[in-house]
Amino acid sequence: MALKKKPVTGMRDILPDEMQVRNEVTRQIRETYERFGFTQIETPCVEHIENLTSRQGGDNEKLIFKILKRGEKLNLEGAESEADLVDSGLRYDLTVPLSRYYSNNKAALPSPFKALQMGNVWRADRPQKGRFRQFTQCDIDILGDATNMAEIELILATTTALGKICPGRAFTVRINDRRILRGMALHCGFAEEALDQVFITLDKMDKIGMDGVRAELLEDGHTAESVEQYVKLLSGVADDAAGVRALGDVLTDVLDPGVAAGLAEIMDTVTEVAETAFSLQFDPTLVRGMSYYTGTIFEVSMEGFGGSVAGGGRYDRMIGKFTGQDTPACGFSIGFERIITILMDEGGRTGGGSPKKAYLVEKNMDPVRFRQIVKQAMEERKAGTQVLLSQMNKNKKFQKEQLEKEGYTEFVEFYRESLKS
């Protein structure tokens, strides 16, 4: 059977120059998040199929890579459906496994628990440019804190990390609350049972604009009165904390006044204390797809890059699905691959500052002399220099050009004695 050289469909090999950038970004993210008291953990890449298909993950549940049962011989003839063959799958995000992890290990973890996760997830999306079926996510979550402190810390930590990774690049954090989202629609007379559909339409705002949203809502049979009031309300809100407070006063019929006040307080605090400069905006049209969000939601977009580079929100009812008892939870995920794409488009970055030296050794070197060369390399390494010990190729010029691309700046060539004399 012929072996295949290409990676499996939609996945990719990571080459050395990108790997260097990934390692450096990983280091910066981890260092920043640790400074905020987040603790790194890991869950298995393989998760129970029941947990992956519990309707927490929205459309992602259609994209699961499913794994054949192990153990007793697979009974193909008796299998009536996929469920008879499959008992696990590759995780499609880090939030569902984190909720399982917290449920499983709660007694051994501090409360509140501030978790940092960096790991691969898999989604069988249609392959397309810049989207891969295996990709790295980088999440922070605070479990067990029902107060605004969670949102404030998550936004401060994420924006501090982004500021360090992409210095000088302007970015915007948009924020909303699922309860305000619902409140605005209910206030305008949309029926409770129509809300999901209304938000699917609203979520297309960046593609079809307010006029498109209006047209689609009318097309779906909502009354012109509701639609016009909704459009007016959405368009009329100021995007700062004062706007949120004013909106709270409008929505008293449908919304606990603490919700708008809390969101405004988050915005005031973040604006006042953030280390990094960025724009923080209330966005009443922000929806975010995942069905598990219950409160605040946020998304970060970066100058010169379409789509979001980070997103998250509060999901107070997911852990309860494991434990039977709801636990407040809030998380923020950096789109690691998008950040890497931005940095690679900018020409990548060099790794650490230690000097890189290559020893090129002619073939068939005398053993005693060769040992001296290796010894010399070991001494330089011990002193902190990166030393590549390599055979000298026939085409030495090309070899050195290749190594220069890899960042080698110093070459030492060793020839057999016979040639020297």
Place this chain on the structure above:
Amino acid sequence: MALKKKPVTGMRDILPDEMQVRNEVTRQIRETYERFGFTQIETPCVEHIENLTSRQGGDNEKLIFKILKRGEKLNLEGAESEADLVDSGLRYDLTVPLSRYYSNNKAALPSPFKALQMGNVWRADRPQKGRFRQFTQCDIDILGDATNMAEIELILATTTALGKICPGRAFTVRINDRRILRGMALHCGFAEEALDQVFITLDKMDKIGMDGVRAELLEDGHTAESVEQYVKLLSGVADDAAGVRALGDVLTDVLDPGVAAGLAEIMDTVTEVAETAFSLQFDPTLVRGMSYYTGTIFEVSMEGFGGSVAGGGRYDRMIGKFTGQDTPACGFSIGFERIITILMDEGGRTGGGSPKKAYLVEKNMDPVRFRQIVKQAMEERKAGTQVLLSQMNKNKKFQKEQLEKEGYTEFVEFYRESLKS
């Protein structure tokens, strides 16, 4: 459907204290290997099923987690065997994917190529203590170098890394060559076609001893003359470079004299230049299971820990299965999980030296004061301190005890003004 709290069978959640040790060991390994000029790369965790079942992986091929085909609706009724349902699986090692990677990306890589990989692999082994179905491997490989320089660099790099990770712990590197292994058996009169079986028996040496090996070989029907000569030869060889040279003189009828001389040269060089103190021994009974090895093989054992903590060897014919053209290749893999087990048994280790401080904030703090507290935390973080900002729990004493376990040494408590006055 009830959600499951435990990880899937044989896999595990990694808790914060272990994660800290893993990160520190990862950092040390990466730093050491980079100093030797190894370049980190990554391949997808999912690999073509054809590549995983090409009889390169020995018994590991029986332990593959297989992934259901995606794309067109799965045709269960038309499926006659597993092969109709499956087109990929989780990688069981990092060597097969590396060979595919090199074949796919050769033009973009320096030659020789020194690769570093750190990643998870999956094997559906019977669950047992200390053995998991997902585990991390840490491999270095040199591709495109047919000379001894590859072995010397691999052994020096791996032993330097082990010396840094487990300082003060004695370890032994045992080395052999598949061609010497074959030569010794052929020299004693075993038939070519019996060799695989002979080596399966020899591989049990550490369990059944030389007497057990002798008995099993006789039982398998080999002549007493061959068996006695073999036992005598195996037992009589000195374990140093001189022993290897002497053995080379005995095996001239079956072995290229360059093989023993080369192995002795590797031993002489490593012994002379190694940074770390360890014992290097020629072991004519070392077999190593993988079928892909073609030359030198090596294994590291550590004081007070049964089994090997690292192993590797030369596999000059695997890349040819992808490209049609053989490429010299040699690799060394650190058993990352075993190292972590040793360190955790020793009580783990603390992470970096930066101070850890916890701010405990009483509930319902006045918003203006709360903002001052967050601001203060941000300033300390900017200056390099790790600051955990946390709600103060009702059971403050227990909370502080938990945080002390996490390494927090300083606590700052913030109360509402009303209580203070």
